[in-house]
Amino acid sequence: MEVEAGEFFGILGPNGAGKTTTLEIIEGLRQADAGQVRLFGSSPWPRNSAVLPRIGVQLQASSFFERLTAREQIRTFASLYGVGPKKADEMLDVVGLSDKADTRAEKLSGGQMQRLSIACALVHDPELVFLDEPTAALDPQARRNLWDLLRAINTQGRTIVLTTHYMDEAEILCDRVAIMDRGKILQSGPPAELVRGLDAATHIAIETGVLPVEEARRMFDGTVEVDDDGVSLTFVTRTPAPVLATLAERNALRGLSVRGATLEDVFLNLTGREYRA
Known part of the structure; x- marks a missing residue:
């Protein structure tokens, strides 16, 4: 060092x-x-x-x-x-x-x-x-x-x-x-x-209810991971541009947030997720 x-x-x-x-x-x-x-x-x-x-x-x-x-x-x-x-x-x-x-x-x-x-x-x-x-x-x-x-x-x-x-x-x-x-x-x-070097997926979230979950999954033919926790409908992808464009075409951007990798992701990737006392 x-x-x-x-x-x-x-x-x-x-x-x-x-x-x-x-x-x-x-x-x-x-x-x-x-x-x-x-x-x-x-x-x-x-x-x-x-x-x-x-x-x-x-x-x-x-x-x-x-x-x-x-x-x-x-x-x-x-x-x-x-x-x-x-x-x-x-x-x-x-x-x-x-x-x-x-x-x-x-x-x-x-x-x-x-x-x-x-x-x-x-x-x-x-x-x-x-x-x-x-x-x-x-x-x-x-x-x-x-x-x-x-x-x-x-x-x-x-x-x-x-x-x-x-x-x-x-x-x-x-x-x-x-x-x-x-x-x-x-x-x-x-x-x-360090963050760029992680090559992590991007999380795109919109408000739950804007799109039905099954419809959201069909939109991307299973190529994008889709999850709904009751608050946000989240798309996990390594190619965010097409996902954002598709959502915009359907006027489905209410509550939009986009989160890429952070230094915390790098930290956890290197040191693990187990609890340290």
């Missing part, structure tokens, strides 16, 4: 695949059993004080000092890198927490805590940022706001390495992703390229 400067790189995998372990090895928090890691051309283990100021780390679970406000938290982190309080306060504004500067960390919402955690990882202006499931347990609004923040960070030239269980997040944010399982990279590349 190799990440280029300025890239937004995602690591995907089921529970226990080795995502967090991989990050901890790269960050110098854990010694590798085998293999080699190079971070800015140097080994991160044993703890390499030369590279630490150049990276920012947001761990999967973050803890803050009790009874300290958001401002006090980030000033404490900043002081560890010799960064002054003015720059620390500016970082609160970058992540949209200026109005919460005097609020104790334990009083912040989940999304605000995540933003504070990212602010602490960025306060010393690192070149490379590691984010381990930064949007886990956030509501949709908080996730979208955090996406905007991460895009802005990447646009400023920072390299970001992200782990996530959200396939839509990886598709939207990442230039490239690596899908891993049981400690091995199974496939990597741009999300759109």
Whole structure:
């Protein structure tokens, strides 16, 4: 696995695949059993004080000092890198927490805590940022706001390495992703390229009742899989254009939706569908 400067790189995998372990090895928090890691051309283990100021780390679970406000938290982190309080306060504004500067960390919402955690990882202006499931347990609004923040960070030239269980997040944010399982990279590349390479069928759905199921099946002489679940009449095909044209000729497009393959389909195809605890 190799990440280029300025890239937004995602690591995907089921529970226990080795995502967090991989990050901890790269960050110098854990010694590798085998293999080699190079971070800015140097080994991160044993703890390499030369590279630490150049990276920012947001761990999967973050803890803050009790009874300290958001401002006090980030000033404490900043002081560890010799960064002054003015720059620390500016970082609160970058992540949209200026109005919460005097609020104790334990009083912040989940999304605000995540933003504070990212602010602490960025306060010393690192070149490379590691984010381990930064949007886990956030509501949709908080996730979208955090996406905007991460895009802005990447646009400023920072390299970001992200782990996530959200396939839509990886598709939207990442230039490239690596899908891993049981400690091995199974496939990597741009999300759109991985999806195209799957060669999956297209699902075309219209509202139930627009066409009788048997009539819909006769229309395509058994060449298209047709299913009605009581809500949608779905056509599964690898040649969607003729199906759409036929439905349009019959004025049978009410409730139309078309779904091609997604990164989730690629993920499941590579890692299987069995439940992972």
